[in-house]
Amino acid sequence: MSDERKFERIAIIGIGLIGSSLAHAVKRHDLAGEIVIAEKSQEALDTAMRLGLADRGTLSIPSAVRGADLVMVCTPVGAFAEVGQVMQDHLSPGAIVSDVGSVKQSVVRDLGPCIPEGVHFVPGHPIAGTEHSGPEAGFAELFEGRWCILTPPPGTDRDAIERIASLWRTCGMMIEVMDAGHHDQVLAVTSHLPHLIAFTIVGTATDLGEHIQQEVIKFAASGFRDFTRIAASDPTMWRDIFLNNREALLEVCGRMSEDIAQLQRAIRWGEGEKIEALIRRTREIRRKLIDAKQA
Ligand code: NAP
Numbered sequence: 343m344s345d346e347r348k349f350e351r352i353a354i355i356g357i358g359l360i361g362s363s364l365a366h367a368v369k370r371h372d373l374a375g376e377i378v379i380a381e382k383s384q385e386a387l388d389t390a391m392r393l394g395l396a397d398r399g400t401l402s403i404p405s406a407v408r409g410a411d412l413v414m415v416c417t418p419v420g421a422f423a424e425v426g427q428v429m430q431d432h433l434s435p436g437a438i439v440s441d442v443g444s445v446k447q448s449v450v451r452d453l454g455p456c457i458p459e460g461v462h463f464v465p466g467h468p469i470a471g472t473e474h475s476g477p478e479a480g481f482a483e484l485f486e487g488r489w490c491i492l493t494p495p496p497g498t499d500r501d502a503i504e505r506i507a508s509l510w511r512t513c514g515m516m517i518e519v520m521d522a523g524h525h526d527q528v529l530a531v532t533s534h535l536p537h538l539i540a541f542t543i544v545g546t547a548t549d550l551g552e553h554i555q556q557e558v559i560k561f562a563a564s565g566f567r568d569f570t571r572i573a574a575s576d577p578t579m580w581r582d583i584f585l586n587n588r589e590a591l592l593e594v595c596g597r598m599s600e601d602i603a604q605l606q607r608a609i610r611w612g613e614g615e616k617i618e619a620l621i622r623r624t625r626e627i628r629r630k631l632i633d634a635k636q637a
Pocket of ligand 1: 356
């Protein structure tokens with residue numbers, strides 16, 4: 343990225359896994375003259391400042407966004423309406439407001455009305471993460487080789503979209519632009535449903551009798567272990583994702599319940615061919631993911 347495209351001041355609101363990873367990447371690639379962070383808790387702010395993630399840190403969102411030419415909202419999506427209301431009167435003309443939220447229609451709903459005339463709004467979702475949270479969890483390489491979906495509302499300034507795309511490209515991401523509703527449907531299948539399943543499976547195992555529970559932990563084969571990793575994700579973040587992508591998530595849950603019923607039936611009636619055909623199909627999907635370097 344050439345120097346004249348560099349942001350003068352990036353304000354990052356919420357310095358958890360994604361906010362801190364962004365701060366690391368911005369520093370590594372010299373994408374901003376100054377990084378300012380706003381946090382809710384003094385403890386997280388102190389940790390972030392100790393890690394050298396920002397030039398300035400504050401508990402005041404207005405103070406962080408004042409004079410920033412890019413504001414990146416990195417809090418759980420349930421906090422977006424409040425963040426938008428608090429910052430709206432303090433945004434600089436010509437600034438870009440973007441975000442990293444895992445749901446996009448609710449972000450457009452909650453943050454969109456808070457964007458004043460003359461400020462650009464480019465919602466985004468870097469599809470990269472781990473089960474860890476907080477400012478110590480971040481690292482610059484998190485975004486490398488992964489997709490970032492941008493969902494700019496119709497009529498968004500093209501230059502603003504390109505500047506956000508360019509920022510994420512420099513962090514190592516590939517860019518796709520789509521409608522917010524379509525994003526939410528796709529992510530309900532690829533991310534939100536798998537998390538819902540992981541929370542359910544691990545919850546079910548926890549509800550088993552104590553004797554079996556101990557055996558489950560002792561002999562956890564890789565299948566169950568993989569689910570426990572996903573199920574260790576942040577409760578606030580996932581509560582907010584489920585509640586803010588309710589419609590699309592309930593739709594895919596319904597579809598999955600039907601498919602489980604079909605598989606149950608095939609098992610009950612000893613229909614080996616049906617079972618094998620399903621697993622062959624899903625195995626092929628795994629192979630395609632590996633070929634696309636997304637596994
Ligand atoms: P995280 O590690 O829990 O960090 C969120 C941070 O935001 C926390 O430090 C939290 O502080 C702070 N915060 C909450 N409300 C705030 C407010 N009103 N003002 C200022 N700071 C506030 O979560 P994360 O994993 O970075 O996720 C952040 C966003 O990225 C979410 O919208 C999520 O959907 C999205 N995302 C996550 C992933 C992933 O895999 N983790 C991937 C892509 C996108 P407290 O701890 O004090 O509450």
